Amino acid sequence: MTRPVLEVVDLVKHFGAVRAVDGVSLAVAPGEVLGLVGESGSGKTTLGRCATRLVAVTSGHVRINGTDIAKLSRRQLRPLRRHFNMVFQDPSSSLNPRMTVADIVSEPLRLHRIGTGASRRSRVNHLLDQVGLPAGVGRRYPHELSGGQRQRVSLARALSAGPALLVADEPTSALDVSVQASVLNLIGRLQSDLGFACLFVTHDLASVEFLAQRVAVMYLGVLVEVAARRELFATPRHPYTQALLSAAPIPDPPAQRTRRRIVLTGDIPSPVDPPAGCRFHTRCPVAVDECRVVVPPLRPVGPAGALVACHLVADDGTGPRLG
Amino acid sequence: MTVLDLSTVEAPAAGTLPATRRRVLRRLLRNPLAVLGAVVVLIAVGAALLANVVAPYPYAQTDFSAALQPPSPEHWFGTDYLGRDMFSWVLYGLRVSVLVAVMSVGLSMALGVPLGLLAGYYGFLDPPVSRLTDTLLAFPFLILAVGLAAILGPSLATATIAIGIGQIPQVVRVTRGETLRLRGMDYVTAAIAGGASDTVVLRRHILPNAMNTLIVQATVAAPAAIIGEAVLSFLGLGVRPPTPSLGIMLASAQPFFRDGPWMAVFPGVAIVALTLALNLFGDGLRDAFDPQESRR
Amino acid sequence: MTLLRVDELTVRFRTEDGPVLAVDAASFDVAAEEVLALVGESGCGKSVTALALTRLLPRNATVAGTVTFDGTTLSALPESALREVRGRDVAYVFQEPMTSLNPVLTVGRQIGEVLRQHQKLHGAAARRRAIELLDLVGIPLPARRIGEYPHQLSGGMRQRVMIAMAVACRPRLLVADEPTTALDVTIQAGILDVLRDLRTEIGMAVLLITHDLGVVADIADRVVVMYAGRTIETAGAPALFARPSHPYTRGLLDAVPNPARHADGGLREIPGRVPVLADSPDACTFADRCGRADETCRRHRPDLSPGPAGHPVRCWHPLPVPEPAVPA
Numbered sequence: 001m002t003r004p005v006l007e008v009v010d011l012v013k014h015f016g017a018v019r020a021v022d023g024v025s026l027a028v029a030p031g032e033v034l035g036l037v038g039e040s041g042s043g044k045t046t047l048g049r050c051a052t053r054l055v056a057v058t059s060g061h062v063r064i065n066g067t068d069i070a071k072l073s074r075r076q077l078r079p080l081r082r083h084f085n086m087v088f089q090d091p092s093s094s095l096n097p098r099m100t101v102a103d104i105v106s107e108p109l110r111l112h113r114i115g116t117g118a119s120r121r122s123r124v125n126h127l128l129d130q131v132g133l134p135a136g137v138g139r140r141y142p143h144e145l146s147g148g149q150r151q152r153v154s155l156a157r158a159l160s161a162g163p164a165l166l167v168a169d170e171p172t173s174a175l176d177v178s179v180q181a182s183v184l185n186l187i188g189r190l191q192s193d194l195g196f197a198c199l200f201v202t203h204d205l206a207s208v209e210f211l212a213q214r215v216a217v218m219y220l221g222v223l224v225e226v227a228a229r230r231e232l233f234a235t236p237r238h239p240y241t242q243a244l245l246s247a248a249p250i251p252d253p254p255a256q257r258t259r260r261r262i263v264l265t266g267d268i269p270s271p272v273d274p275p276a277g278c279r280f281h282t283r284c285p286v287a288v289d290e291c292r293v294v295v296p297p298l299r300p301v302g303p304a305g306a307l308v309a310c311h312l313v314a315d316d317g318t319g320p321r322l323g
Numbered sequence: 324m325t326v327l328d329l330s331t332v333e334a335p336a337a338g339t340l341p342a343t344r345r346r347v348l349r350r351l352l353r354n355p356l357a358v359l360g361a362v363v364v365l366i367a368v369g370a371a372l373l374a375n376v377v378a379p380y381p382y383a384q385t386d387f388s389a390a391l392q393p394p395s396p397e398h399w400f401g402t403d404y405l406g407r408d409m410f411s412w413v414l415y416g417l418r419v420s421v422l423v424a425v426m427s428v429g430l431s432m433a434l435g436v437p438l439g440l441l442a443g444y445y446g447f448l449d450p451p452v453s454r455l456t457d458t459l460l461a462f463p464f465l466i467l468a469v470g471l472a473a474i475l476g477p478s479l480a481t482a483t484i485a486i487g488i489g490q491i492p493q494v495v496r497v498t499r500g501e502t503l504r505l506r507g508m509d510y511v512t513a514a515i516a517g518g519a520s521d522t523v524v525l526r527r528h529i530l531p532n533a534m535n536t537l538i539v540q541a542t543v544a545a546p547a548a549i550i551g552e553a554v555l556s557f558l559g560l561g562v563r564p565p566t567p568s569l570g571i572m573l574a575s576a577q578p579f580f581r582d583g584p585w586m587a588v589f590p591g592v593a594i595v596a597l598t599l600a601l602n603l604f605g606d607g608l609r610d611a612f613d614p615q616e617s618r619r
Numbered sequence: 620m621t622l623l624r625v626d627e628l629t630v631r632f633r634t635e636d637g638p639v640l641a642v643d644a645a646s647f648d649v650a651a652e653e654v655l656a657l658v659g660e661s662g663c664g665k666s667v668t669a670l671a672l673t674r675l676l677p678r679n680a681t682v683a684g685t686v687t688f689d690g691t692t693l694s695a696l697p698e699s700a701l702r703e704v705r706g707r708d709v710a711y712v713f714q715e716p717m718t719s720l721n722p723v724l725t726v727g728r729q730i731g732e733v734l735r736q737h738q739k740l741h742g743a744a745a746r747r748r749a750i751e752l753l754d755l756v757g758i759p760l761p762a763r764r765i766g767e768y769p770h771q772l773s774g775g776m777r778q779r780v781m782i783a784m785a786v787a788c789r790p791r792l793l794v795a796d797e798p799t800t801a802l803d804v805t806i807q808a809g810i811l812d813v814l815r816d817l818r819t820e821i822g823m824a825v826l827l828i829t830h831d832l833g834v835v836a837d838i839a840d841r842v843v844v845m846y847a848g849r850t851i852e853t854a855g856a857p858a859l860f861a862r863p864s865h866p867y868t869r870g871l872l873d874a875v876p877n878p879a880r881h882a883d884g885g886l887r888e889i890p891g892r893v894p895v896l897a898d899s900p901d902a903c904t905f906a907d908r909c910g911r912a913d914e915t916c917r918r919h920r921p922d923l924s925p926g927p928a929g930h931p932v933r934c935w936h937p938l939p940v941p942e943p944a945v946p947a
Binding site for chain 1: 660661759773774775776803804805806807808809811812830831832833834835836837839856857860870871872873874875876877885886887888889892
């Protein structure tokens with residue numbers, strides 16, 4: 001197996017008493033899009049920020065192309081940052097209003113002293129073209145652009161230094177559906193053209209289904225299931241994954257109204273004091289006594305090597321079907 | 324392929340667009356009080372800077388034959404007990420006021436902005452900087468001025484330094500608040516993710532975006548500095564005669580309040596008018612930068 | 620029976636950048652106990668329409684057209700009479716439940732406030748009713764919850780409280796503006812269930828403002844699609860999804876990644892962006908972005924008239940009805 005671009009091992013991140021990420025291991029292969037799905041409070045955004053070391057890591061390892069960046073200082077990290085970058089959710093706050101688009105996109109190049117003034121300019125024009133913006137946009141300021149255009153500028157900036165890993169944190173959630181479609185198409189196209197690995201963090205199952213090759217499902221700071229996209233959407237094994245898939249309405253009235261839905265009771269428990277045993281047991285319709293006591297390990301099940309953290313799923317991948 | 328049409332305008336829900344320079348100017352011009360303030364400030368500052376051209380008499384020229392004259396076509400603001408032309412005096416006094424205001428605000432910004440940036444950006448520097456500004460705040464302004472006057476001797480420079488130091492805590496507080504706010508913006512995080520050093524983040528991403536707030540802070544500090552100078556000079560802790568100062572004029576008018584009230588009235592009116600105008604302009608500027616904030 | 624009729628509703632805003640036409644002669648109606656979804660992207664005028672029904676718009680707005688509710692012309696009522704209508708007959712639920720609740724009052728107090736104002740209920744009676752209402756919207760342990768403050772509740776619970784307050788006076792119409800947009804999907808499912816149940820239990824109609832076609836598919840009886848201030852297509856929900864007539868509706872449906880469809884080769888994009896108009900042009904406002912547009916579309920305003928699929932559409936060249944799939 002080739003060396004993963006991003007390898008997270010036993011990652012823990014606590015904010016004071018809040019156990020935002022509590023022991024997560026995952027890897028993203030070169031050229032792969034891994035969808036990281038979860039609801040608010042699941043820790044998915046924190047995991048993305050740990051992977052790019054925008055926050056300090058409490059314990060565990062974060063390896064980018066084999067280099068462990070988990071414990072590096074800000075100064076040590078700085079030269080390595082050209083290898084990984086990030087796109088944010090809110091296009092209205094992710095671009096400096098006082099800088100022109102060209103300055104924004106070329107900033108990583110200047111910071112890493114890549115190229116000369118002239119080569120940076122042509123690189124910026126090339127990048128703007130790649131993300132589908134006309135060259136004249138370079139002279140404009142962010143407030144002159146629409147939300148979708150700003151998100152394209154964000155992408156151009158993140159990719160300007162040619163990173164091996166892109167972490168995209170809900171890049172389409174603040175956009176209108178028709179704009180979402182174009183940004184999702186763009187990420188897909190850029191990813192297959194440039195071949196970077198991508199950790200795609202989102203709550204939107206439909207966009208993961210569209211973009212990701214593998215999907216990791218997070219709940220309350222831990223992973224509950226990791227599987228290839230087709231397998232996960234066809235045969236979700238963890239009860240939470242099943243509930244999540246069934247709760248997302250599909251835009252097709254007859255299908256939506258006849259499908260059986262699993263309605264979960266209660267809210268996500270507080271990450272300050274997560275439930276003992278399986279963290280999902282308080283909302284799980286099929287939980288047994290063991291679930292309340294023993295933490296289920298994330299282990300391979302079934303023929304295709306999906307990973308599931310549930311006591312009730314057998315080694316051959318069979319388990320409870322809800323709904 | 325997406326066709327992008329930049330000619331269509333963005334949805335302009337009122338006040339949601341960021342403040343561009345032209346937009347700020349337009350909003351400012353629509354506010355009559357701010358315009359009035361700006362006009363008064365411009366006239367006062369212009370007259371003060373051009374005092375040697377505008378003033379009808381040399382300010383120190385005495386004329387005992389014309390002592391304590393009420394306002395007249397020859398002496399618009401009347402004359403004082405030495406027969407000096409009050410109008411010329413007020414103009415030169417304003418010049419000192421403006422000078423002290425600019426210098427002391429400059430001093431407080433030069434020291435307060437870096438401290439505020441550091442305190443807001445580096446969590447570990449916040450407690451010591453806060454302690455420092457609290458200490459300064461706890462120190463009464465006049466005690467500070469008396470102490471400085473005792474060490475340095477009363478002078479224009481002493482007044483400037485006392486006022487400048489007295490305003491540092493406020494500048495630190497405002498800058499720190501802005502830095503904390505801006506540090507949470509995604510574009511700052513994006514700059515760090517792109518490999519920016521702290522210097523780059525502070526200089527390119529935080530300071531330029533804090534500028535509007537700092538300009539408003541300066542328009543609040545300037546009138547306070549003008550009053551501060553007048554107070555210190557009135558008490559003999561600031562500018563010393565024969566340098567003209569509105570504060571000194573008020574002090575020297577005290578014995579003549581019955582015989583020549585205009586000696587106190589005109590310098591007083593000058594101070595009030597200039598500080599009021601600066602405040603009106605500052606308020607207008609704040610509203611123009613951030614109309615949503617002020618509508619609350 | 621028609622409960623709400625909106626006729627040629629037009630809303631203009633005066634802004635710093637000149638006048639903006641937000642709603643352009645929108646017409647639709649809501650039947651009693653019906654869930655009508657008003658669908659469109661941001662800036663299409665759907666939220667402004669909802670607020671304009673009972674004149675909740677800011678002062679820089681001017682409203683024309685008529686709104687009739689249960690035989691009463693709301694647009695002719697004075698403000699004092701309209702205040703009676705709001706809350707009692709027409710109630711609102713908004714997207715962000717945190718900012719709509721008063722942080723310093725308990726949930727019970729805030730529901731009690733509504734009951735006192737509109738139903739003259741006090742003391743123990745009000746408390747009993749408040750508990751009933753929380754129970755109605757599916758809040759567990761309602762007797763304990765009424766003593767809690769908004770910050771002690773989760774986002775989903777707060778939205779349920781908002782709904783409880785809205786339905787406290789058994790309104791005939793609930794206007795819900797993106798009620799689940801700020802919530803997680805597993806929580807959203809529960810809120811949609813509450814709306815569905817309330818409709819049958821207290822017999823109210825729901826005007827649902829949303830951009831989420833999944834939500835529409837889940838709960839709406841009929842759909843009105845808005846674009847650039849105009850209502851462009853109206854149909855029963857199944858018909859709209861199966862046989863959209865307006866190219867914009869089609870585009871909107873194709874832009875959503877749909878796990879059920881497994882479309883390969885990317886999502887359909889709608890080129891260009893929504894225009895912001897100062898005045899109503901004598902043209903189709905979608906013409907600049909439409910692949911089917913010709914000179915007629917650019918020169919003449921289309922009317923909302925029955926299209927090839929049988930439901931009203933505002934288009935000169937509506938899409939043909941697709942061949943019914945032959946069952947294998």
